[in-house]
Amino acid sequence: xxxxxxxxxxxxxxxVKPSANPLVRCEGLVKWYGSVQALTGVDFxxxxxxxxxxxxxNGAGKSTLIKILSGADTPTSGKIYFAGKExxxxxxxxxxxxxxxxxxxxxxxxxAMSIARNMFIGREPLTGFKLGGIGIMDQKSMxxxxxxxLTNIDLTQRSPNTTVEELSGGQRQAVAIARAMYFKSQLLIxxxxxxxxxxxxxxxxxxxxAELKDQGIGSIxxxxxxxxxxxxxxxxxxxxxxxxxxxxxxxxxxxEALTDLIV
Amino acid sequence: xxxxxxxxLSRPEISALVMLILVIIGFAIYAPNFxxxxxxxxxLFAFPELGIVVLGVGILMIAGEFDLSVGxxxxxxxxxxxxxxxxxxxxxxxxxxxxxxVALAVGYINGWITITFSIPSFVTTLxxxxxxxxxxxxxxxxFPPPFPSELSTGLFVSDLGLxxxxxxxxxxxxxxxxxxxxxxxxxxxxxxxxxxQQAAADMGIDTRRVKIFCFMLCSFLxxxxxxxxxxxxxxxxxxxxxxxxxxxxxxxxxxxxxLTGGIGSMIGFIVGTALIxxxxxxxxxxxxxxxxxxxxxGALTIFAVILNIWLRRRAQKMQ
Numbered sequence: 001x002x003x004x005x006x007x008x009x010x011x012x013x014x015x016v017k018p019s020a021n022p023l024v025r026c027e028g029l030v031k032w033y034g035s036v037q038a039l040t041g042v043d044f045x046x047x048x049x050x051x052x053x054x055x056x057x058n059g060a061g062k063s064t065l066i067k068i069l070s071g072a073d074t075p076t077s078g079k080i081y082f083a084g085k086e087x088x089x090x091x092x093x094x095x096x097x098x099x100x101x102x103x104x105x106x107x108x109x110x111x112a113m114s115i116a117r118n119m120f121i122g123r124e125p126l127t128g129f130k131l132g133g134i135g136i137m138d139q140k141s142m143x144x145x146x147x148x149x150l151t152n153i154d155l156t157q158r159s160p161n162t163t164v165e166e167l168s169g170g171q172r173q174a175v176a177i178a179r180a181m182y183f184k185s186q187l188l189i190x191x192x193x194x195x196x197x198x199x200x201x202x203x204x205x206x207x208x209x210a211e212l213k214d215q216g217i218g219s220i221x222x223x224x225x226x227x228x229x230x231x232x233x234x235x236x237x238x239x240x241x242x243x244x245x246x247x248x249x250x251x252x253x254x255x256e257a258l259t260d261l262i263v
Numbered sequence: 264x265x266x267x268x269x270x271x272l273s274r275p276e277i278s279a280l281v282m283l284i285l286v287i288i289g290f291a292i293y294a295p296n297f298x299x300x301x302x303x304x305x306x307l308f309a310f311p312e313l314g315i316v317v318l319g320v321g322i323l324m325i326a327g328e329f330d331l332s333v334g335x336x337x338x339x340x341x342x343x344x345x346x347x348x349x350x351x352x353x354x355x356x357x358x359x360x361x362x363x364x365v366a367l368a369v370g371y372i373n374g375w376i377t378i379t380f381s382i383p384s385f386v387t388t389l390x391x392x393x394x395x396x397x398x399x400x401x402x403x404x405x406f407p408p409p410f411p412s413e414l415s416t417g418l419f420v421s422d423l424g425l426x427x428x429x430x431x432x433x434x435x436x437x438x439x440x441x442x443x444x445x446x447x448x449x450x451x452x453x454x455x456x457x458x459x460q461q462a463a464a465d466m467g468i469d470t471r472r473v474k475i476f477c478f479m480l481c482s483f484l485x486x487x488x489x490x491x492x493x494x495x496x497x498x499x500x501x502x503x504x505x506x507x508x509x510x511x512x513x514x515x516x517x518x519x520x521x522l523t524g525g526i527g528s529m530i531g532f533i534v535g536t537a538l539i540x541x542x543x544x545x546x547x548x549x550x551x552x553x554x555x556x557x558x559x560x561g562a563l564t565i566f567a568v569i570l571n572i573w574l575r576r577r578a579q580k581m582q
Contacts, residue, residue: 091467092466092467093467096466096467102465104465106461106462108461108462108465108466109459109462110454110455110458110459110525111458111459111525112521112525112526113451113454113455113525117451117454120451121451121452121455121462121466121468122455122466122467122468123466124448124451126448133448134447134449135447136446136447137446137447137448137451139446161270163273163579165579166579
């Protein structure tokens with residue numbers, strides 16, 4: 001009986017369609033790794049200011065999808081449109097230039113470096129003279145902006161010169177989110193950001209994501225824990241075996257129905 | 264007060280600086296003539312030749328890689344210079360340039376092999392240490408070739424009283440590379456690459472280029488330092504610089520550079536080098552059997568790392 005419900009609970013023709021101006025839209029993404037097909041022609045979209053929860057078991061294809069969106073990998077075929085224009089996201093640099101910021105579960109931070117230096121890795125503000133892209137960093141501006149960003153995420157008790165290794169897991173995620181906010185990203189991809197976090201810290205991270213929505217930033221929130229995603233997501237996309245098996249507004253479903261689908 | 268103490272404790276070069284001061288005071292008390300003008304002069308003469316190598320080795324270690332081939336490059340670059348000028352009829356400056364180009368090439372090969380085949384640089388540069396040394400010996404035929412009179416020693420080792428002109432080269436390299444490491448965005452990328460390579464790559468840094476740059480810089484400086492020694496000895500010795508690679512790594516480690524990458528400083532490189540030079544000299548002046556030199560450096564290396572890790576943990580416990 002359960003199997004029958006699974007087959008018909010989320011028919012493809014009822015998948016949520018993108019609006020006229022989606023923030024990001026992928027068409028028919030296919031990805032082969034050798035003889036393994038990780039994505040079998042996936043359509044995906046996210047609207048400005050929308051929180052999309054991306055769920056699925058290990059090997060469902062969700063990490064391949066976000067790797068393609070964050071520039072860490074390129075699709076074998078398929079098209080990606082960002083803010084209405086077709087784009088080719090060849091590298092993380094290209095993704096960041098477009099305004100796509102990714103927060104990984106291990107956090108893209110260098111533990112032994114200060115918060116201020118971490119915030120600007122690869123995008124250091126320079127003072128005056130430069131040669132082939134190399135120049136003297138504007139450290140005052142880095143510290144000033146890091147201080148402001150720490151205030152935004154209620155980490156005022158930390159100096160921007162603190163090394164990241166002194167922060168808790170949740171604080172590191174907060175700094176990563178603050179970095180994305182500072183660089184005015186339009187789409188934030190959060191890959192299991194609540195992994196290894198305490199309940200209290202998880203709630204904090206969820207609060208930050210909800211705040212991003214208020215600023216009109218779209219986010220894709222990946223987690224294997226539906227209970228983290230469900231409360232803050234506007235829409236849930238579920239994947240299995242490299243295909244999308246559900247794309248539904250949260251208001252049209254229940255956490256039980258989704259749990260049934262993905263386990 | 265606490266933030267200042269914390270800032271000091273979390274700087275790895277501080278403990279090395281304290282040790283240097285203690286060692287200098289100790290030798291000044293026990294070794295007659297240690298603080299004499301003549302002895303300070305001798306110590307400063309020898310300093311730049313190791314120091315320049317340490318700058319490159321240390322920066323490469325911050326980027327998360329090793330170079331064991333610096334001792335061999337230290338012999339090969341001046342060998343090329345002497346042979347090019349003396350035997351192959353190059354203009355002296357072209358001869359110097361040829362030696363440095365060969366050094367850069369060795370650095371590029373070190374980096375290219377390490378990254379392309381993702382093998383530990385320890386292995387790559389260990390292999391290159393043997394290969395480069397072999398080339399230096401083969402080229403020379405086993406004996407130092409005659410030192411060509413066209414090569415003017417003034418530029419590198421002329422006596423300026425308290426120090427030789429090699430010290431000016433060292434100071435220039437230390438300032439330029441210190442600014443590069445601690446003030447430029449390139450320096451930030453070097454720390455990020457060695458501290459957490461995946462994070463650096465995710466933030467759009469071309470970690471491959473950063474590492475190859477550091478490998479080439481390291482090799483270049485080793486070749487340059489070898490030329491200084493060769494000018495001083497007025498002879499290109501095929502066995503020059505044997506064991507130098509480990510001394511340079513020891514100096515960087517004593518100065519607070521982490522073997523795992525991502526931590527280190529220009530002041531640390533200088534203080535680490537100074538400690539090794541001062542101990543070497545102080546043992547001689549104190550009429551202690553010079554065979555104890557390696558013992559002292561070895562003990563100091565282990566002690567420095569233990570102390571640095573302990574201080575770092577203490578600093579982090581302070582808010």
